[in-house]
Amino acid sequence: MNSALIIIFLAAALALVLGVLAHGGKKMTLEQWTVGGRGFGGFLVFLLSAGEIYTTFTFLGGSGWAYGRGAAAYYILAYGTLAYITSYWLLPPIWRYARKERLVSQPHFFARKYDSPALGALVAAIGVVALVPYLVLQFKGLGIIVSIASYGAISSTQAIWIGAAIVTIYVMISGVHGSAWTSTVKDFLILAVAIFLGVYLPFHYYGGYGDMFRAIDAANPGFLSFKPSGTGTGSILWFQSTILLTALGFYMWPHAFGAVFTAKAERAFRRNAIVLPLYQLVLLFVFFCGFAAILKVPGLKGDEIDQSLFKLSIDTFDPWFVGVIGAAGVLTALVPGSMILIAGSTLFANDLLRGLRPETSEETVALTARGLVPIIALVAVYFTLQGGQTIVALLLMGYSFVTQFFPAALCSLMPNNPITRIGAFVGILFGAATVAIVSITHSTIGTLLPFLPNAMNDINVGFVALILNVIAAGIVSALTQPAAVAKPSRG
Amino acid sequence: MSKISWLAAVPALAILIGTAFVNSVEPLLFGMPLVLAWLVIWVVITAAVMAIIFASDPVNAESEDRDQGAPR
Secondary structure, three states: OOHHHHHHHHHHHHHHHHHHHHHOOOOOOHHHHHHHHHOEOHHHHHHHHHHHHOOHHHHHHHHHHHHHHHHHHHHHHHHHHHHHHHHHHHHHHHHHHHHHOOOOOHHHHHHHHOOOHHHHHHHHHHHHHHHHHHHHHHHHHHHHHHHHHOOOOOOHHHHHHHHHHHHHHHHHHHHHHHHHHHHHHHHHHHHHHHHHHHHHHHHHHHOOHHHHHHHHHHHOOOOOOOEOOOOOOOEHHHHHHHHHHHHHHOOOOHHHHHHHHOEOOOHHHHHHHHHHHHHOOHHHHHHHHHHHHHHHOOOOOHHHHHHHHHHHHHHHOOHHHHHHHHHHHHHHHHHHHHHHHHHHHHHHHHHHHHHHOOOOOHHHHHHHHHHHHHHHHHHHHHHHHHOOOOHHHHHHHHHHHHHHHHHHHHHHOOOOOOOOHHHHHHHHHHHHHHHHHHHHHOOOHHHHOOOOOHHHHHOOHHHHHHHHHHHHHHHHHHHHHHHHHHOOOOO | OOHHHHHHHHHHHHHHOHHHHHOOOOOOEOOEOHHHHHHHHHHHHHHHHHHHHHHHOHHHHOOHHHHHOOOO
16 A cells, blocks of 8 residues: 555545544434534534535546636636525525424425425435436546555545445434534645645646646647537537526535525525635636646546546655545545435435325434435445546536426525426426436437527537426416415415 | 625626627736636626625624524
8 A cells, every 4th residue: 555545545534533523422313414403603504515515526527627628617617606696695595494494405495385295205306316426426536536546556446435435434423513524624625735736736847827828728729718609518608508507506406405404594605605706716726737737648538537637646746745635535525425425315215205104203214314325325336337427527417407496496485486386396397307318318409409500509408408497387387377376385 | 685786796797798708818817818817807806796795785784693583
């Protein structure tokens, strides 16, 4: 075992110890386990939200896309900013409602708002489907880090199994409390490592940012700006439709929705809307790492682009420092990975199981939620080993699913909800079915609707599904309105 | 929403729409391609705008107790 691997495993062990300590002998009810007893202050909520956003996706996926796709990666900087702007007005009413009704999950929210357990079950099912690619990308990141840091001694498959085991043990022991504490360590480490690499690599290899970008631009004209219209991913229309889709979906992830419930006071969200956009700038340094790798470790193709940051690090630094970078990377996969596992298992136990059998006791639900953790992890390991997709492509697929919840969530917060229970159900089902068909058949707008002008091909397909969702919800709501007036829904 | 809240639309539109009009590499700004620098500038302005909105929103002036309970 080399020093890089030793440091990486020490970091994982530290995360486990912190998780066990955070557990602290407290009695773990379902509410304790999933939303931390609703007692976290602004600072911890901030760390938790930051913890979810700065994941393997940012660290390896962000640099990978800068390396392989160029300007298309800029979307990652833009969509979070749009989401934080809306969070100022979107999150406080969601939090207030969840607190009043003592909700622990996102399907709970929809079921209560629309007075429809069926809608809750649908949201739970789609939520689990969307979480799988998100969990897959964390495992994929763990696999890349551990196998490259071992200089080939550990295969990528073994690394994925090791990573999945650590995440599972960690979650089963401590639930969300573990996430909050490891998040503290992880945030410090990822900030320090990303900023250091983003400054060091461009200056070490090119003498500065301007020189680096000029060199890339000369070798690869057009790579650093958005592509002309009609070229799909990386064009302006792709950028616009993608940031709109992902900004609206930002808080619609089951675990992100769940993190909203952990706050002690709603002011925390409004304060975070000021600070979190600045925190985004860390991404810039991650991009610089990917850009620095373009001319130094050329030739990575397909989903290998996710390895660019790590490959360049191996070529540049001593093993012990590669270990530090790897440790930061492992923690950025552990924290979100644990949040996703908690969200997925709670969705199943609390929203599907209890939804079907309402008499199920609190203890049984809590026990089932824990028991499901290793099962969901195994499913994700299966899909991770199938491989093929880049980290960013995996996340965009998940986003296409969760954004389908946005219209129904937004409407439910209005004083007079314009859409009915059936309208919301049909809209979400229609949108999610469109995303599923597109993901399975790998369609684009061009192949689905060949009569449209070529420029329309640039629009993100998830965005098209969202439009179909809204149209379907609108039509069905108009048709079912009289029934809704006769029997007004709660909330 | 108060009038000052609409200020938030400025950075949102600059990022969503404005980016299309600065889509070039040269001139480099802060050593970055122009279009990337444009996004960075608006991320920083977003934080400033949200701080102005936060400071002027009477909701945030209330005590932490009221913040937790009272409907408005």
